[in-house]
Amino acid sequence: MTNADLVAALETIARYMELLGEDGFRVIAHTRAARTIEGVNDDLVAVGKGPDAAKKLTELKGIGPAIAKKLIELSTTGKCAELELLQAQVPVGLIPLLQLQGFGPKSVHVWWKEAGVTDIASLKAAVESGKIASLPRHSQKTVDKLKAALESAAQGAGRMRLGQARRLADRVVAQLRSRAEVLHAEAAGSMRRGRDSVGDIDIIVSSSDPAATSRAFTTLPMVQSVISAGDTRASVKMVAVGGSRWEKEEAADDEHADPSAAKGAGGPTMQVDLRVVPQEHFGAAMVYFTGSKDHNIHLRQRALDMGYTVNDYGVYVEDKADDTPPHKRKGAAGRPLASKTEADIYAFLKLPYIPPEIREDRGEFELKETPRLIEVADVKAELHAHTTASDGGMSILELATAAKARGFHTIAVTDHSQSQFQARGLKPDRLRDHIAAIRSAQEQIKGITILAGSEVDILPDGRLDYDDELLAELDVVVASPHNNLTQNSVDATARLVKAASHPLVHIIGHPTGRLVLRRKGLEPDMNAVIAAAKAHGTALEINAHWMRLDLRDTHVRAAVDAGCVIAIDCDVHAESDFDNLRYGVTTARRGWVTPDVCVNTWPAEKLHGWLKKKR
């Protein structure tokens, strides 16, 4: 039983209640409590078993006495009577039906009660037999929509990783901006916030000819199918662009891969939504479609407390007597008090400008000024890179030249250690030769420092893959877990704490080994790992590859709050991997990282001094 299990239990309760048609506010309450738990790093199962559990749990936002009781029951017994009662009433096969595009709990409820549908198979049968078409409010058009939704679900259209979504969004935005009538075009949504995976892409545009822009959008070459299309909004499915080493590997081994993708059509499909707004409302729309649900609710509530109301057109005076949407009111009442830029909106509500990445309702409303979060341009060193000596594609000199071209003052060569035989990990004598080769490369290039390092495996019991004598010869040691990534939480914690406490280790690389949407990785007590890292001056890495983004955002935030130092590294294998820095920085920003706590931003002297302290 972990926090994730508590989240799953609350989500399941909420879904069952929806299907039964229970009070929507109870559904929302359970869902919000689940969101809260997702953002917590403390082990709530341990809290639930411990003293004063109810009191401690109800201190969390959105958790009251009733949900606290369920959490305690789950923590202590692993079961929840209410959940079991719900399970007895509702067929479990109905839950996946809630994911069908364009259909929700009310529809599923009708299918279940009126047509005997209990899962995907019986739904398909009911569609084929005409049973669905005979239900009230189910015309042929609705049935066609349902068939399309079933088709799409079968193809596994789901979430997409940040790096894949970003590339697609950049292309869409560039094509829209190239049109004469388009004044502004930006991607918003969870992708702009930098979530590690996204369920769709939102594009906000202001245009002098909305209808033409919307038409152009729905006929872009990447469009696979059009879901809906109007003058002010349109939704399509697009095919992602492929190409990286991870994607090729994925296409080969993913049994759920879309067959059309395997034929070279590109990557997975993704829903892309377009909104066209008048230019004077662009900022309001960006705020509205960027903030998380919780951020937007908080913002709205704050406005209401001040006597205003916020929608996607701007901030307006709240008028309870008039139920016309404020932007449609006549005269001065219909004019927004702030709407043009995002900064205008926040300033009007007496808030500093809040960077997109932290619009999650995790404390940003208490900020007195805009924090100076880390930016890509602050990064001046790469401390995790591979060469042809192990599994990289560049020589030492090629790597150093590429890093220098990026404006870096330092590049660390950190090839794999001996246990990584499949990645041509270096045996001790090969590593000693490699160190000599790095020293000699340094003599051939000026303007950048080449550090001799290693990405040393953290073995399952926490020991390292080289002995201390050899590690001491290296300028920088990145210690990373690569195998036994399914070991239990207690062992994982001991493993990482031991590595972070090692006097010769500078950085813990991709600490959990998770792969976004693919592998959970280790699930250690992260607070214990952070405490060990802090105590021994060891940096925790944010691996910038969009497949990893490990540490993840919530762990970064906990590490920063605890006073830990952070490294952001591209884990370079090919020159293009340097371009992934933006994703690492975005993840850092989500964790409220300022430049001073990130070792990669430090001037050469300070960085080299920090490394030498461990020698």
Added chain:
DNA sequence: GCCGTTTTCGGCCCGACTGTTTTCAGTCG
């Protein structure tokens, strides 16, 4: 089911779009 410098009861973010309707329910973001 949660929550409170206008509330311990009565609210809970809100508008657009779609399809099925003849005034609105459901879904989405």
